[in-house]
Amino acid sequence: MLRVIFKKQMGIKLLLEKDKIENIRTYEVYRREGGYRSVEKAFKMSPSDIVEEVKKSGLRGRGGAGFPTGMKWSFLAKPEGVPRYLVCNADESEPGTFKDRYLMEYIPHLLIEGLIVSSYALGSNRTYIYIRGEYAWIVDILEQAIAEANANGWLGKNILGSGFDCQIYVQRGAGAYICGEETALLESLEGKRGNPRIKPPFPAVKGLWDCPTVVNNVETLAAVVPVLNMGGEAYAKIGVGRSTGTKLISACGNINKPGVYEIDMTISVEEFIYSDEYCGGIANGKRLKACIPGGSSVPILPANLLLKTAKGETRYMNYESLAEGGFATGSMMGSGGFIVLDEDQCVVKHTLTLAHFYRHESCGQCSPCREGTLWMDKILKNIETGKGKMSDIDLLWDVQRRIEGNTICPLGDAAAWPVAAAIRHFRDEFEWHITHAEEAQTRNFGLAHYADPLEVTASA
Amino acid sequence: MFDNKEYSVVQFTEDKMIKVREMIARYPEGKQKSALLPLLHLAQETFGGWLSVETMDYVASLLKLNPIEVYEVATFYSMYNLKPVGKFVFEVCQTGPCMVKGSDDIIAYIKQKLNIGVGETTADGLFTLKAVECLGACGYAPMMQLGKHYKEHLTREKVDAIIEECRGKAVRLVSAD
């Protein structure tokens, strides 16, 4: 049994520092606790100074791709007389991810505050929050917070005498993962089917109603608040390397304490899983088998490659370390959806549910994605239900390879990667499902060798 | 839960029309098509929990759109029902993180308890069961969506209680008429 003592020091919190304060959801309490200071500060600065601060902070997009936010903002085209838009991506539909929901549900004013500062920095007078349709009750929470912000002079015309006008609207989606992809989101916001657009042109030039647009994730925009309050340089000192600031991780699966955690990106994966401050270890005294550390689209890793890199170094919860080893032996931070599987879980079945998900969510525009996701779902279903052939594994590999890189939007890749990684690391479990078709209906392959320490080779 | 009162014509009341105008005003002049998704939600809630052709045509007329523009959208998004559904729709998440926490068991239990399959509605028109994809509640699995809210950390006992609660509500709805 793994027992490690971790340093008893609470991590730095910038977003969820006050989430447990009673009634922090209301304007009065939020303001009393120092809320909206960043707006006061922002209006004493020029919009371009704010963009500079965000650049200095090193803040990277929290929606999945990790693109530097300040840089994205500086790409926004500013033609004379054309409105610009900021759109907050609250579509949150990547399996394993439920962090934006937590933020909006418990500290809605933090998002509204971040949106006001960001709207001012980008010159957006109408800002939209596009939220997944199923989060219906959160729409009410956000609209309440927006009404309170309006009533207290933080939104509307000539905010704080700055001459800047801004209004925030909440737009509900209607059930489509693809609408989290930024151009599909814009199509949907225009009242159309969520079919991704071909890029270029990028939204920064031609976005919502053909106007220059920035799309950012909920957490990214909330993080603008601490960036402004503490200054970009101070924010950049938290974390490590290019993983600056803090990150929300939504942890789920077979752990003792599923939930949303804010981490500074210096802790190890092992500490995150086993420390009582975070996941609290694997549930029911079981052993760790595998983990998808950044939402369903990122590669799954067996326990041994999760806790240590192929070079035998400790793996940390940050962008670089999680990606260490590339697709051969690493994974990604992605959206921060941390899915933990214990020794009793079947990787084939888990991968099947994901393939099924992508099949359901493909918008159908590109044939490699539309057909490929269908085939992956079918082949995996056969293997899982004991009707698979050995050649199916190679076929599956082939199908995923034909999707990757051949589609309009990254959903195709997102569907291919989990399947590729599952075969790459768990091929013997797939084979066992075929050679032991009957037995596989009654029991799981188990932990096998997936947690055994790996031999470290000098070249790895 | 959607409005269960009988309606004879597909037309929003003046109260709802205030809401409709307020929705359209969220977008710049001439961009009223953007109000389509919100309006379809409102129409579905108001007119029996699903979108009939008549309802979709009505929404098209409100936004000055061709009906086809509305059909295109209504068929794309999974939350719009194009067929009548039960008064209470159990949408149980079946994706990976929920599956490892026993969503299969929950679905099987509901099937047995209500004697329907996935995608079916009970004969009394009260319940529909759906198996859906990740709802952003993976840490609180197994779970389902029921109307506007989520029911999380489901167990068989909780499912029993939810079914009872719905039956109670249905009785109250009928006696209120």
Ligand SMILES: Cc1cc2nc3c(=O)[nH]c(=O)nc-3n(C[C@H](O)[C@H](O)[C@H](O)COP(=O)(O)O)c2cc1C
């Ligand atoms: C299929 C697909 C789904 C996505 N879903 C989301 C989502 O739910 N939320 C999100 O913020 N970004 C999502 N993204 C990423 C967005 O396209 C975009 O990069 C992001 O909103 C930018 O914000 P950020 O720079 O603040 O991360 C998705 C991308 C793809 C390809």
Ligand code: SF4
């Ligand atoms: S990759 Fe898939 S989801 Fe993306 S545009 Fe093509 S078909 Fe649609």
Ligand code: FES
């Ligand atoms: S997997 Fe079920 S809510 Fe995410």
